[in-house]
Amino acid sequence: MNVVTPLQELAATSTAPALSTDRRPATGPLPVVVIGGGPVGLAAAAELLERGIKPLILEAGTQPAAAVRAWGHVPMFSPWTYNIDKAARALLERHGWTAPQEDAYPTGHQLAEAYLDPLSRTPEIAARLRLGVRVTGVARVGNGKVRNAGREAQPFEVRFLDSAGREGRTFARAVIDASGTWTSPNPAGGSGLPAMGEREAAAAGRLRYGMPDILGAQRAQYAGKRVLVVGSGHSAAGTLIDLAKLHEAEPDTRVIWALRTRDHLTRVFGGGDQDQLAARGALGSALKGLVERGVFEIAAPFTVDTIEQAAGGTLQMSGESGDDWQTLQADAVIVATGLKPDLSFLAELRTDLDPVLDCPSALAPLIDPNLHSCGTVRPHGAIELAQPEPGLFIIGMKAYGRAPTFLLATGHEQARSVAAYLAGDIEAAKRVELNLPETGVCSGPGPVADVPKAASCCGPAPVAEATKASGCCGPATPQPAPVAATSCCGA
Numbered sequence: 061m062n063v064v065t066p067l068q069e070l071a072a073t074s075t076a077p078a079l080s081t082d083r084r085p086a087t088g089p090l091p092v093v094v095i096g097g098g099p100v101g102l103a104a105a106a107e108l109l110e111r112g113i114k115p116l117i118l119e120a121g122t123q124p125a126a127a128v129r130a131w132g133h134v135p136m137f138s139p140w141t142y143n144i145d146k147a148a149r150a151l152l153e154r155h156g157w158t159a160p161q162e163d164a165y166p167t168g169h170q171l172a173e174a175y176l177d178p179l180s181r182t183p184e185i186a187a188r189l190r191l192g193v194r195v196t197g198v199a200r201v202g203n204g205k206v207r208n209a210g211r212e213a214q215p216f217e218v219r220f221l222d223s224a225g226r227e228g229r230t231f232a233r234a235v236i237d238a239s240g241t242w243t244s245p246n247p248a249g250g251s252g253l254p255a256m257g258e259r260e261a262a263a264a265g266r267l268r269y270g271m272p273d274i275l276g277a278q279r280a281q282y283a284g285k286r287v288l289v290v291g292s293g294h295s296a297a298g299t300l301i302d303l304a305k306l307h308e309a310e311p312d313t314r315v316i317w318a319l320r321t322r323d324h325l326t327r328v329f330g331g332g333d334q335d336q337l338a339a340r341g342a343l344g345s346a347l348k349g350l351v352e353r354g355v356f357e358i359a360a361p362f363t364v365d366t367i368e369q370a371a372g373g374t375l376q377m378s379g380e381s382g383d384d385w386q387t388l389q390a391d392a393v394i395v396a397t398g399l400k401p402d403l404s405f406l407a408e409l410r411t412d413l414d415p416v417l418d419c420p421s422a423l424a425p426l427i428d429p430n431l432h433s434c435g436t437v438r439p440h441g442a443i444e445l446a447q448p449e450p451g452l453f454i455i456g457m458k459a460y461g462r463a464p465t466f467l468l469a470t471g472h473e474q475a476r477s478v479a480a481y482l483a484g485d486i487e488a489a490k491r492v493e494l495n496l497p498e499t500g501v502c503s504g505p506g507p508v509a510d511v512p513k514a515a516s517c518c519g520p521a522p523v524a525e526a527t528k529a530s531g532c533c534g535p536a537t538p539q540p541a542p543v544a545a546t547s548c549c550g551a
């Protein structure tokens with residue numbers, strides 16, 4: 061975590077100078093606009109700079125990596141070795157940065173402070189990063205979504221609101237959307253719409269999304285209360301483990317866990333010591349231990365329908381439980397039902413997104429949680445991420461749409477490939493190499509041979525190989541390793 065002083069001394073990136081507000085694009089080469097100054101947006105900027113392309117990074121937060129800071133108290137389950145982009149590392153090291161210890165696990169705050177802050181302060185990035193700039197729309201200059209004439213010759217117009225609420229615009233030769241999904245949490249409602257009354261409960265501060273800092277800043281909101289957690293992903297697991305610690309310290313704290321089905325328990329418990337990311341496996345194992353000890357009251361199956369603020373400050377959450385109707389009582393509700401992309405500002409562009417996951421269509425069969433959960437994904441890059449609108453790419457957490465298995469390492473590889481593509485190095489863009497740590501648990505539908513080939517997570521593996529597989533991801537018995545890969549997904 062050693063960061064040399066010259067970097068610290070560089071002024072924090074400012075919101076000035078103002079972005080172009082010209083009516084027409086300026087003459088001369090336009091930048092590649094990167095939407096989002098999170099870990100993947102900043103990695104994309106570093107990759108572009110390495111290829112001699114000038115990025116302009118627009119970040120909604122007043123600090124880089126605003127989303128990561130929002131879950132800053134959460135320990136990451138991937139160690140530093142998976143969390144640093146290669147081009148970003150090279151850029152930082154040119155400025156005297158020393159990387160944190162490879163096998164240590166940062167929290168979100170440490171990821172921001174030890175890596176992303178120094179990266180954003182390098183002169184190369186600082187000059188091109190604009191903070192407090194929220195992108196509100198992207199289009200082809202003079203062309204709405206429908207109009208064909210001369211469309212592809214036109215640059216992109218990127219509209220934004222600055223932190224004072226003023227509207228502005230800038231122009232780009234290409235747009236990389238790395239804006240993540242943090243600001244669009246799924247609601248508690250079982251249908252995907254907010255439960256009846258959910259908005260009011262959230263507005264009253266009685267219901268929170270994501271991973272509140274239960275053992276830190278928000279402790280008082282949960283200590284000694286009946287807390288109801290909805291959801292069954294990693295965020296729910298982390299939240300429940302924190303609540304269990306709070307219960308241990310303050311036994312009046314009661315924790316109710318509502319899940320759509322008990323089957324989700326297996327998935328959230330994960331692969332334990334089979335998980336190639338030890339900390340991710342440990343998270344599931346710890347949760348399993350707590351469930352077995354009866355620390356939580358489990359409501360499953362339970363599909364949330366209505367949330368009411370009853371007299372005396374109690375929240376009543378009602379929904380279907382099998383053939384019955386059940387009502388759960390709580391003082392506070394934490395909704396950890398996952399995230400989804402905000403596609404609103406891409407509405408005037410031509411996109412090809414999967415109807416189920418809202419991710420680039422070519423990625424969907426590789427990451428669909430209905431098909432697999434192994435954590436691996438066949439290498440992919442600019443070719444799979446390209447949209448019908450030439451020059452538009454969606455990368456990072458947002459590239460996974462509603463799928464929950466995104467890892468930073470995937471985003472770095474996407475960024476590298478897209479930068480190569482934009483630099484015209486198609487061969488490098490196609491040469492994607494990505495070995496992701498497997499979760500050790502497969503939700504896949506059994507032998508890959510039973511799965512229509514195109515729908516398998518691993519893509520069209522030769523049938524002879526596929527028939528030997530035991531799940532969605534890897535062979536049941538040792539198979540000759542595919543070149544540069546640990547599973548069929550890497551071939």
Ligand SMILES: Cc1cc2nc3c(=O)[nH]c(=O)nc-3n(C[C@H](O)[C@H](O)[C@H](O)COP(=O)(O)OP(=O)(O)OC[C@H]3O[C@@H](n4cnc5c(N)ncnc54)[C@H](O)[C@@H]3O)c2cc1C
Pocket residue numbers: 095096097098099100101118119120121124125126127128131134135136137138142193194195196238239240241242243271295405455456457458466467468469471
């Ligand atoms: C609690 C949690 C723990 C995680 N732990 C791990 C882990 O251990 N290992 C791992 O590999 N992955 C982990 N992930 C998954 C993933 O790697 C992270 O979410 C990562 O932050 C994704 O990076 P990103 O740059 O794609 O998106 P984000 O980090 O979400 O960054 C997007 C940025 O875009 C900005 N933005 C959003 N909308 C706009 C807009 N309209 N205009 C301008 N800017 C905008 C946001 O402010 C934000 O800074 C975790 C995720 C969560 C939520």
